[in-house]
Structures are given as C-alpha cells and as structure tokens.
Amino acid sequence: MKEILHRLEMEGINSGVCTGADWLQSTGDDLTSTSPIDGSSIATVRQASVQDLQKVAARAREAFEEWRMVPAPKRGEIVRRIGQAVRERKQELGALISLEVGKIRVEAEGEVQEMIDICDFAVGQSRMLYGRTMHSERPRHRMYEQWHPLGPIGVITAFNFPLAVWSWNAMIALVAGDTVIWKPSSKAALCAVAVMKISGRIVQSHGLPEGILNLVVGKGDTIGEQLIADRRISLISATGSVPMGRHVSERVAARLGKTILELGGNNAIVVTANADLELAVRAILFGAVGTAGQRCTTTRRVIAHNRIYDALLERLVNGYRQVKIGNPLEDGTLMGPLIDRVAVASMQEALGQLKREGGRVLYGGEVLSGGIFAAGTYVAPCICEAHNDFTVVQRETFAPILYLIRYKTLEEAIELHNNVPQGLTSAIFTNDLREAEVFLSHMGSDCGIANVNIGTSGAEIGGAFGGEKETGGGRESGSDAWKAYMRRQTNTINWSGEMPLAQGIRFELG
Numbered sequence: 001m002k003e004i005l006h007r008l009e010m011e012g013i014n015s016g017v018c019t020g021a022d023w024l025q026s027t028g029d030d031l032t033s034t035s036p037i038d039g040s041s042i043a044t045v046r047q048a049s050v051q052d053l054q055k056v057a058a059r060a061r062e063a064f065e066e067w068r069m070v071p072a073p074k075r076g077e078i079v080r081r082i083g084q085a086v087r088e089r090k091q092e093l094g095a096l097i098s099l100e101v102g103k104i105r106v107e108a109e110g111e112v113q114e115m116i117d118i119c120d121f122a123v124g125q126s127r128m129l130y131g132r133t134m135h136s137e138r139p140r141h142r143m144y145e146q147w148h149p150l151g152p153i154g155v156i157t158a159f160n161f162p163l164a165v166w167s168w169n170a171m172i173a174l175v176a177g178d179t180v181i182w183k184p185s186s187k188a189a190l191c192a193v194a195v196m197k198i199s200g201r202i203v204q205s206h207g208l209p210e211g212i213l214n215l216v217v218g219k220g221d222t223i224g225e226q227l228i229a230d231r232r233i234s235l236i237s238a239t240g241s242v243p244m245g246r247h248v249s250e251r252v253a254a255r256l257g258k259t260i261l262e263l264g265g266n267n268a269i270v271v272t273a274n275a276d277l278e279l280a281v282r283a284i285l286f287g288a289v290g291t292a293g294q295r296c297t298t299t300r301r302v303i304a305h306n307r308i309y310d311a312l313l314e315r316l317v318n319g320y321r322q323v324k325i326g327n328p329l330e331d332g333t334l335m336g337p338l339i340d341r342v343a344v345a346s347m348q349e350a351l352g353q354l355k356r357e358g359g360r361v362l363y364g365g366e367v368l369s370g371g372i373f374a375a376g377t378y379v380a381p382c383i384c385e386a387h388n389d390f391t392v393v394q395r396e397t398f399a400p401i402l403y404l405i406r407y408k409t410l411e412e413a414i415e416l417h418n419n420v421p422q423g424l425t426s427a428i429f430t431n432d433l434r435e436a437e438v439f440l441s442h443m444g445s446d447c448g449i450a451n452v453n454i455g456t457s458g459a460e461i462g463g464a465f466g467g468e469k470e471t472g473g474g475r476e477s478g479s480d481a482w483k484a485y486m487r488r489q490t491n492t493i494n495w496s497g498e499m500p501l502a503q504g505i506r507f508e509l510g
C-alpha cells in the first residue's frame with residue numbers, strides 16, 4: 001500500500017484542494033480514507049473549507065479568460081499529454097482504485113483505460129468542434145453557427161467510477177475551452193488527489209495560469225451546496241443518486257445555470273425464448289455481479305420468457321456459485337467488497353423489503369463474515385424472484401441484487417421493462433431479428449442506451465452516455481456530448497451593401 005501511494009506521490013496527509021500544480025493549504029476537516037477491503041486506513045485528505053472553494057472558483061473564472069483563447073487543438077495537445085501520463089501510471093492508479101473503492105484489479109485498470117480512451121477521443125475532438133453553415137434567405141448574406149467555450153464548470157462525481165466519470169467530463173470540457181472544478185465523492189478522495197497530481201501539473205507546465213483544472217474535496221452539504229449555487233460556474237455536471245440530482249437540478253435551475261445529470265439506473269435485460277442462453281448468462285453475470293453491483297449501469301432486472309425461465313435460472317445459479325469473492329487485488333477474484341457497511345445494511349434492508357412484498361431470495365444475499373471478510377463489507381451476490389411493481393424493484397439499491405421477472409409476450413416484456421422511473425441502459429438477448437428491432441424501435445426500450453446481445457454495463461466511451469426519465473437526461477462522453485460544454489452562437493454577416501430584412505419585412509422611412 002505504501003509503495004503504491006509513494007509511486008503516486010501521495011503522502012500520509014494530503015491537501016484536498018488544488019488549482020492545477022498549486023496545492024493549497026486547505027483549511028477544512030481531515031478525512032481519512034479507509035479501505036473497504038479490510039477496514040484499514042489508507043491516507044488522509046485535508047478537505048476544502050468554503051473559503052478555499054471561493055479562492056478556487058475565483059481562479060477558475062480568471063483562468064477561463066486565458067484558457068478560452070488557447071486554440072482548441074493546442075488544448076487537445078495538453079489533454080494528449082495527460083492521457084500519456086495516465087497510461088504510464090495505469091497499474092498504480094488501478095491499484096489505488098482497488099484499495100479505496102474495492103474494485104477488482106481488472107475492472108480498476110479498465111477504468112483507468114476508460115480515462116485514457118476519453119483523452120484520446122478528446123484530442124481528436126479538439127480538431128472537430130464543428131459548427132454548421134446555413135444558406136441565408138437574404139441575398140449576399142452568410143449565415144453559420146460556431147461553438148465557443150462556456151465558462152468554468154463544476155463536476156460532481158460518485159465513488160464507483162472515481163476517475164472515469166470525471167475524465168469524461170473534464171477532458172471534453174478542457175478541449176472545449178472550459179475550466180473545471182471537481183468535487184469528487186468523499187469515499188474516493190484519494191483517487192481524485194492522485195489523478196489530479198498527475199494532470200494538474202501537466203496543464204500548468206505550459207506557462208498557463210493556475211485555475212484551469214481544479215479539485216475541491218469536501219462535504220456535499222457545505223462545499224457541494226456552495227459549488228452549485230455559485231453563479232460564476234456555468235454548468236454543473238453531476239453523477240449520483242436521483243435525490244442528489246433532483247436537488248442539484250433545482251438549485252442550478254433557480255439561477256438558470258446549465259446541468260448535465262447522470263443519475264440512477266434500473267437496468268434490465270430481456271431474455272427471449274430465442275436467446276443464446278450461454279451468451280445471456282455471461283452478460284448477466286458481468287452486469288449484475290461486476291463492480292459488486294455498484295455501477296449505474298448494473299443489471300438489476302432480468303425479464304425472462306416463461307419458456308426459458310427455469311433453464312436460465314439454473315445456469316445463473318451455477319454461474320453465481322463459481323464467483324470468487326474476496327480481496328479485489330488478488331488474481332481470480334471476481335467480486336470485491338461493497339463500498340462500506342452502510343451499503344451492506346441497505347442491501348439487507350432491500351432484501352427484507354423484498355420478502356415483505358412477497359418476493360423470494362433464490363440464491364445468495366448473505367453478509368459474509370470472519371477471516372478475510374472481517375471488515376463486514378462483503379456479501380454474496382443475490383438472485384431473487386420478484387414482480388416488477390414491488391417498490392423495492394422500482395428503486396435502485398446499489399448492491400448485487402438481481403430481480404428475475406417472468407413474461408409471456410414481447411409486448412408484455414417491454415411494458416415491464418419500461419415500467420420503472422429510471423431509464424439508463426437496457427438490453428435484449430435474442431437471435432430473432434424482429435424481436436431485436438422491436439426492442440430498439442420507438443415502441444421498444446425507453447432508455448438512453450439499448451443493446452442487442454450485449455449486457456447493460458461496460459459501455460464504450462465513443463457513444464453518448466446517459467439516460468432518460470429520472471436518470472436525468474444528460475449525455476456525457478462520446479458522440480456530440482461535447483456540445484453541452486460549449487455555447488452555440490448563430491452568426492449572420494451582410495456583405496451586400498443593402499439592408500434587407502428577414503421574413504420580407506419592409507421597414508423604410510418616408
């Protein structure tokens with residue numbers, strides 16, 4: 001552990017506030033990060049006070065004036081160098097993610113790869129911030145639109161993707177010409193400090209002012225509140241629970257600021273009678289057990305055709321039995337701990353609720369104890385029989401609970417599928433072209449992401465990521481998600497020597 005921290009230039013006590021290369025003497029409370037693996041202390045972060053945030057926000061605003069004037073491809077060059085530096089520290093960063101949030105090594109390194117990928121994507125994007133041209137209805141006029149940098153943006157991230165989600169936002173925002181203030185989850189503060197040590201220095205090594213890439217570790221009810229209320233911050237991008245997102249949305253809307261929200265999911269896989277069950281089981285296992293059920297994209301429901309329900313259940317139970325649970329840093333482990341005991345308690349609470357509503361636990365669900373499980377953060381992943389309208393099924397419990405639901409007709413399956421408040425990711429497993437097309441059509445899945453013969457989690461960075469309904473409607477990462485980080489301007493230029501008005505209006509003196 002010491003070795004990993006050392007290689008990432010982390011100390012026993014670290015400032016949690018920086019404006020690039022400059023780490024401020026933060027004046028908030030100390031936050032000691034403990035590992036969910038064994039409950040041991042990893043290191044301490046000195047959090048931001050409200051005054052620290054004020055200082056950071058002022059610098060971010062000031063730095064924006066200069067950063068927006070750096071040509072976009074040159075901004076891309078800085079992002080390219082960040083990606084390179086992260087590539088060189090992939091293993092160490094991965095190990096820190098495992099230590100601090102309990103992800104298994106391959107998934108933790110996969111997350112670092114996700115950051116590297118978005119850096120590469122953003123570098124290319126920096127030369128492709130395209131606007132359209134239109135034909136003016138007036139003679140000898142030119143009309144076009146262009147995209148300008150937006151301003152400082154605030155990025156609020158959750159513990160479960162401590163690097164990737166920030167980088168989807170921050171790297172795109174950087175090439176867009178925005179400055180970024182990051183408030184990470186307090187449960188993943190060390191990961192944030194580590195990646196900022198790498199990235200902040202690179203941004204500042206080009207003679208640019210401090211304040212382009214900033215970090216404020218702090219509590220939601222003080223620092224978070226201040227951040228979302230700050231009029232200097234043009235856009236707040238928030239990832240987390242629905243109640244958090246609703247609050248952020250209301251506060252930012254009150255000052256008519258912009259938001260990008262990526263909130264809870266309640267993702268389902270429909271397995272039809274024409275599915276390749278072998279493939280479906282592999283996707284469900286990764287989707288439901290991967291990251292110990294703590295992804296927004298985790299598979300929470302399987303809607304299975306009556307005819308294959310029993311066969312699917314048998315294969316799933318067989319798969320679940322073989323999942324090795326334990327230390328996420330050890331080879332062969334497929335499921336590490338939950339983030340903390342609170343998460344374990346909320347999983348148990350959900351299972352209690354399921355039983356009260358008439359559901360059944362078919363496999364797993366226990367809290368594991370003793371030996372390597374002494375921290376009280378390990379559980380057995382769980383398969384349950386449930387009805388879609390149970391209140392417990394309607395909400396997102398951030399734990400490896402999978403609800404199996406039966407259906408008879410595809411129409412019914414889609415109705416069940418869409419009948420939840422959230423709308424992030426979805427999938428159908430079928431070899432029948434018509435079933436697949438119905439699922440992807442207007443009458444099919446109502447989610448932001450819909451897949452065929454691929455599970456609900458593990459999306460690539462190249463697509464726009466986000467969901468509908470209570471998931472918040474935001475889109476991040478690839479495709480044209482960059483547009484949300486810029487302001488659009490429509491320009492009309494008259495080179496005619498006349499003053500014709502649009503809509504044929506004549507407005508002339510005498």
Ligand code: UN1
Nearest residue numbers: 161295296297457458459
């Ligand atoms: C999240 O859980 O907030 O699609 C993000 C996935 C990852 C990102 C998940 N690429 O599972």
